Amino acid sequence: MSLPALDLPAGGLLGVRGPSGAGKSTLLNALSGLLDARGRVQWGETDIASLSPDLRAAFRAAQMGMIFQDFLLFEELSAEANAALTAQFAPAASRAGILSRAKDRLSRLAVAEGARTVESFSGGERQRVAVARALASDPQVILADEPTAALDRTAADRLVADLVGLCRDGGKTLVVVSHDLHLLDAMDRVVNVEDGQVTG
Template structure:
């Protein structure tokens, strides 16, 4: 289970009169696929950081399965995120000089004295399913679309209950963008993960079950299957 509940969340940055994010009450049920959209500066990246625990909230609470992650220490929060959240970031955060497979496995190596054989097998399988046949290819030789697929494989390696993708189709051409949308939504469905996508891509929004529109840090529209919630 991976229910998200946000309560009285308010995030402000120094020197700005208005909050970057202001969400009185928001619930996302486990296994749901949600698109979060809005203009630049509407609070989308701040939301990613808040719900993934990458950034402490100024006021309010973020609950995952009834657990207030803001109450965790930094070390406990890191362990929670590693076990529960797969992040797909817009700029990939891949390591040059390493192979596709080594990039997929690298985060897991920080939490295992000896990497389990099944994780290596799963990493190879995910890359193959995502169209990266030669998993020993250096990441430097891959296209942007291929790098995005490597980033998705890394996020899904440990079958996290939560997948958060920040603009996963940004800077990709139409064909690669559509392939990424199909792969990400299908793999999330197979693992029954909660999928939250920050996006400007109308095709990705349409592929999601729910659509939340942010404006000036506030949810101003919340629709599911074409109907207002």
């Protein structure tokens, strides 16, 4: 994949579009450090492309929240348990803050509290839980791969409004891969990926 110099200001919202198989998810994985990348992938002062896999994973855990198309929730857990999942792997001093933010984000996303497991949730509810989970650790960067693809138009539009609002309110940088024109229209900038080339 060829990526020209691409600067995204802190708190900026970037959309990535292109045909299926063009390399959009590969780009997202390179930006997150999930795969090795040539050149530089710099977030702030840190070039994650120069880090070892373990250090990239540590950076991702500390600085990034990820939202996936297929939710990746634990069906047997409640919304709160799923949203606060990263607390299980965080230092003890950080756990209370993650739990508090998870509850707050679920409330802002209008996900009902309670012991009901996410197995019975609708697709829109599940994706809002996934968004709350991505934001619970208070990351600086949110990376989302087709977050509205599994949702009907009403649920998708609500998620777009919620996700964009939470990122703007919190000063989060958002990079989202999507075919959804409603979501892309809400971004500050959109780039195209085709045949492994990034333009725009």
